[in-house]
Amino acid sequence: MKASQRSGQSRRRKEKSIRILFFAVASASILTLSLIIIFLFMEGVPIFEKVSLKEFILGKYWYPTYDPPEFGIFPLIVASLAVTAVASLISIPLGVMTAAYLAEIASSRLREIVKPIVELLAALPSVVIGFFGMVVVAPFLQNTFNLATGLNLFNAALMLAFMSVPTICSISEDAIFSVPKELKEASLALGATHWETIWRVIVPASISGISTAVILGMSRAMGETMVVLMVAGGAGMIPTSLFDPVRPLPASIAAEMAEAPFRGDHYSALFATGIVLFAFTLLFNLVADHVSNKYRQVGAATL
């Protein structure tokens, strides 16, 4: 009796110390992240002594090295949104349809072969994709469409789509595959075709996972730096066509940070650009979170 009491006590103590350990580790990573964000704001906010927030965000000219300099990141924001949007137009149908094919139509053998390959694509370093865009896609676009340069919005969007398809496909596939087979059977037993079953039962039942996949894929495209740095063309103008060279937010930061004088205006402006980019990706992730909570995945009814 006494012995068991004592061992109970020591187990409780162990339990408590483990809890403290985990809490400490978790706090450390959260603390680090908070420090990075604080740092981002500390370095970025001083620029607003020179230009107003409105001028910064809506200003049409980004000439940070001119005299006097102009710090308007509107063209960069438009560029980022445009490449993300065009990339999504390509990657969402491609990713979701591939996922539906793998989960629902392909034989299990094929699925077991193709799924890992798609996931492997996600492991392709972005610099390799950028390289491909530079030496293969750019000359192709330039020749076919008779352009001044193949490094442009479309090329960047295409490469970003490449990068987000594996994310979208893999997460959607998991969501679609985990729809209980009872639901599928119920639909087929009512005289629905396979296609009707996919479209009316399986996709709606996995919509939360699919939406999360799509938003995470878009967020990845938005924040991706190396690809847009290499293939977007780098012109800080508001694009008027699909084939205009552009300069998305991350490309601007990466290209200019090394040259911007430490703690100068240009330097702060780049950090402020980082804050804007962060706000966008944060927004995407919050939406993803919201969506996945709202349409929580629903399984077969249990008793």
Add this chain to the structure above:
Amino acid sequence: MDADKGRAKKMVVKNLSFFYGGSKALTDVSLDFYANQVTALIGPSGCGKSTLLRCLNRMNDLIPYSRSEGQVLLDGESIYDPKVDVVSLRRRVGMVFQKPNPFPKTIFENVAYGLRVNGVKDRSTIEQKVEDTLKNAALWEEVKERLYDSALGLSGGQQQRLCIARALAVEPEVVLMDEPASALDPIATQKIEELIHHLKKCYTIIIVTHNMQQAARVSDVTAFFYLGKLIEAGVTDTIFTRPKLKQTEEYITGRFG
């Protein structure tokens, strides 16, 4: 089966064997299902009742590496013929599953689903049909106030009756029910039994049940299975009062061992 004389054979199973990969789940089963009769399939767990039921609407097609031998006829025509359109077969042979499996949609949409996929578009036709079928399945009173709430908010028993309503909405000719009352309380069970009784005027019903009293109450014909084989089939009254085989008697009286 004297009582069945003169009745049309709605479905006929001839020398049916079924395999899950290498393992045999049904062995040489031959059994007739009569129009406007309730046939009960009974037998211990794992004896192949669900497997047989799923052969009747080709639900087993979905199971990889499965295979069947023998024949299943619906109105005299083989349902395993390559010419047969499985989709319209399943439309004619409806099914209620062992576990309630409502769609994660509203109660209304669950019942309307079969109508929609079968091409019914008119809103008022659908509404009328949903109401009629829910009444038929003894669920209307409980859900009429919340037709547009999620079906997943219903109790297990209500979900099962919703699944019955969903299957009936498309007006199949044959209704397969896999233990439709296993999740229900006695009152709901009674409602289902009354429903089955009422339905047989229009439908051919095949029901799997573990409840001997239920089989005796609702069915006209009873078939007893054991280890994938049909042991004995006949008019329910005869099976329950004067079974030919000792095995059947032991199972029915609960002395099975």
